[in-house]
Amino acid sequence: MAYLLWMAIVGIFLWPSAAWATAETLYVRPAAACANNGDGTAYTCAASGGSPGAYRTFVNVLENATDETAGQVDPGDTLYVCGAHTDQFTYGATGGSTVGSGVVGNRITISFNCPGDTGSIVGTGNNYAFYTEQNYLDIINPTAQGGNIVTFMLYTNTGGDTQVRHITVTGGTIHDNAVPTEKCLEARGQDITITGVTVYNCYTDGIWLKGKRLTIRNNTVSQVSTGDLNGDCIQLSGAVDGSILSGNSCDHTNIDSKYCYLASAVTDTGIVRFDNNTCVRNSTDTVGSGIFIETGGIATRNIITGGVSGIQCAINDGASSCNVYGNLINTANTTGIRVGGAAGTKANVYNNTIIGATTCMQVDTNNASVMFKNNICQGQTTGINKAPAGGAPIDSHNLFYQISGNNLVVNGTPTTPGTGSLLAT
Secondary structure, eight states, rough: HHHHHHHHHHHHHHHHGGGGGOOEEEEEOTTTTTOOOOOSOOSSSSSSSSSSSSSEEEOOOOOOSOOTTSSSSSSSSSSESSSSEESOOESSOTTTOSSOOOOOTBEEEESOOOSSSSSSEOOSSSSSSEEESSSSSESSSOOOEEEOOOEEEEEOOOSSSTOOOEEEEOOOOOEEEOOOOOEEEEEEEEEEEEESSSSOOOSSOEEEEEEEOOOSOOOEEEEOOOSOOOOOSEEESSSSTTTEEEEEEEEEOSSOOOOOOEEEEOOOOEEEEESSOEEEETTTOOOOOSSSEEEEEEEEEEEESSEEEEEEOOOOSSOEEEEESOOOEOOOEEEEEEEOOTTTOEEESOOOOOESSSSSEEEOOSSOOOOESOOOOSSSSSEEOOOSSOOOOOOOOOEEESSOOOOEETTTEEEOOOOOEEEEE
């Protein structure tokens, strides 16, 4: 009896969950490809309406919640986007509905790598090319362009700006607002990862994000700000705690405006990390920097060419710290690294190499103990300049080479560099 009871208990735990039944593979094709709308269960076109075959256009894609209904997109399913679409893909009912969302451990995949015909979307009219407000989604290799507003949007219009959660976007190309007014890719949420996407030819920003624990990694962005002067390659805004930009590449040489990477208009005191990114701007630029940080942040191992400044921290809460470590900054127009905000900035600037510019490093309004240590300055007029507000920075073990003017200026007065610094070496 005990043995039978034990086997019954084991059977209960091993029996598949009704909500996690066998995953389906579903297909959606453009109107020009299929005459009839099918039930989504096959790439081939349906012989008649509702019979086995691909959905005909996005408007016919059926979504469900957790019951694994056949012919409907449920948790664990994969939806293949097949062929060249010209209608807007809105995935998920408006209003933040759970219909169409995946769940923990049972995500939904939307893949443009359709085995029959690789998928793409050209948004038309006053629409997004791709829009979703669902959770626990993996979006694979999206190809999207056009639309009079944001081309590719992860967002919900209810529940605030951090409602969408647990989304990954991997690979693909997002570009060219058709009659542009906005960004190429926008995401508002939490726990969103965007990896390996190519973004270009955007009216304003390439990628614009608002939310916590955002991971933006190994993306390539170029040709931003094509329609006005407000375009950045990648911008974080609002609540940004725990977000990281890593391994991204930005070419911002097409126009003298804004930034490669920034965190601005921040509404929390969270930490943002900028790690191993590259930024290419012009040495003659008069607007914007390579990296601009307006919250607690770490900028490490980035390579920046051109811009007004290479890296600028302007933290205004008076409490957060900006840490700038191990970056290579080349031919900025005015300043290699600049720290200081209206309420003062705490900063540690270590192990950076700055080549060219007028001033190697500058401190504006600051809190006590801003530290410059183990940096290399080569080919500037001034090594370190402390603007006339706040205390003198700590200058330690820096190397000043080919500085045509003063190595250290504090509140307008040339000053002897600090402990261990090397001059003209």
